[in-house]
Amino acid sequence: MNYKINELFETIQGEGSFTGQPSIFIRLQGCPVGCSWCDTKHTWDISVDDQVTPASMLTKTEETSHWANFSPKDILALVNEKKFNAKHIVITGGEPCMVDLTPLCQLFEQQGYSTQIETSGTYEIITTDKCWVTVSPKINMRGGYKILSTAMARANEIKHPVATDQHIDELKALLAEHKVKDTAIYLQPISQKKRATDLAIATCIANNWRLSVQVHKYIGIE
Numbered sequence: 362m363n364y365k366i367n368e369l370f371e372t373i374q375g376e377g378s379f380t381g382q383p384s385i386f387i388r389l390q391g392c393p394v395g396c397s398w399c400d401t402k403h404t405w406d407i408s409v410d411d412q413v414t415p416a417s418m419l420t421k422t423e424e425t426s427h428w429a430n431f432s433p434k435d436i437l438a439l440v441n442e443k444k445f446n447a448k449h450i451v452i453t454g455g456e457p458c459m460v461d462l463t464p465l466c467q468l469f470e471q472q473g474y475s476t477q478i479e480t481s482g483t484y485e486i487i488t489t490d491k492c493w494v495t496v497s498p499k500i501n502m503r504g505g506y507k508i509l510s511t512a513m514a515r516a517n518e519i520k521h522p523v524a525t526d527q528h529i530d531e532l533k534a535l536l537a538e539h540k541v542k543d544t545a546i547y548l549q550p551i552s553q554k555k556r557a558t559d560l561a562i563a564t565c566i567a568n569n570w571r572l573s574v575q576v577h578k579y580i581g582i583e
């Protein structure tokens with residue numbers, strides 16, 4: 362199985378409970394969910410015209426919609442060749458759960474890596490049991506997708522982007538509707554806006570939830 366990869370890089374996880382963890386990010390191309398404030402809009406469209414060679418994808422200097430096909434073995438070979446030190450893999454996008462992530466996670470787990478997926482909860486999550494699943498539920502977005510109960514039940518953490526009271530109300534309604542385990546809930550201010558951050562702080566304190574502030578954006582790393 363091949364994966365359409367937009368970016369592959371080593372950095373520090375800036376969000377959720379793994380914040381601070383050196384991580385290898387695999388960013389897959391494609392997402393139809395349509396969040397108006399999405400910070401990776403260049404990953405939305407999958408166009409055959411945007412397919413490039415692996416070498417060309419790896420030498421990008423700016424965010425583009427270009428992607429390249431990689432098998433799990435190709436990805437592992439590349440990670441070894443680049444001598445990345447991180448032992449934690451984060452698969453994001455785009456929407457990574459549009460495809461079966463089992464072969465990719467399985468191969469890295471066999472090599473001693475831990476794995477994590479960042480997903481919107483709108484697609485069935487197909488991965489290994491060990492994989493840490495971060496569901497960042499996307500409610501009432503333009504694409505018209507619904508949050509799946511199976512995604513909410515599988516979530517190891519829920520990380521909700523917020524800017525308005527409506528976002529908080531939508532999250533509370535979602536939590537009332539779906540069974541979740543004893544899952545940590547994070548609020549993530551949208552786009553580092555002061556009002557969004559103030560709202561997230563107050564709501565976290567009021568509900569005993571956690572704050573996730575996209576640390577990488579404050580310190581200027583990828």
Ligand SMILES: C[S@@+](CC[C@H](N)C(=O)[O-])C[C@H]1O[C@@H](n2cnc3c(N)ncnc32)[C@H](O)[C@@H]1O
Pocket residue numbers: 392398399400401453454455456457479480481496497499520522549550551552553575
């Ligand atoms: C770009 S998405 C890709 C993975 C998947 N499609 C999803 O939405 O979870 C990665 C994470 O960034 C968050 N995110 C995207 N744009 C954001 C923004 N402008 N401010 C805060 N968080 C944002 C998403 O909610 C998600 O948790």
Ligand SMILES: Nc1nc2[nH]cc(C(=O)O)c2c(=O)[nH]1
Pocket residue numbers: 372373374375376401453454479577582583
């Ligand atoms: N450093 C860093 N941490 C992240 N956590 C989730 C990210 C994502 O785009 O999914 C992300 C990202 O793009 N960079």
Ligand code: SF4
Pocket residue numbers: 392393394395396399400401402454455456481499
């Ligand atoms: S689901 Fe994720 S990648 Fe897709 S538009 Fe929303 S934030 Fe962006």
Ligand SMILES: [Mg+2]
Pocket residue numbers: 400401
């Ligand atoms: Mg990001």
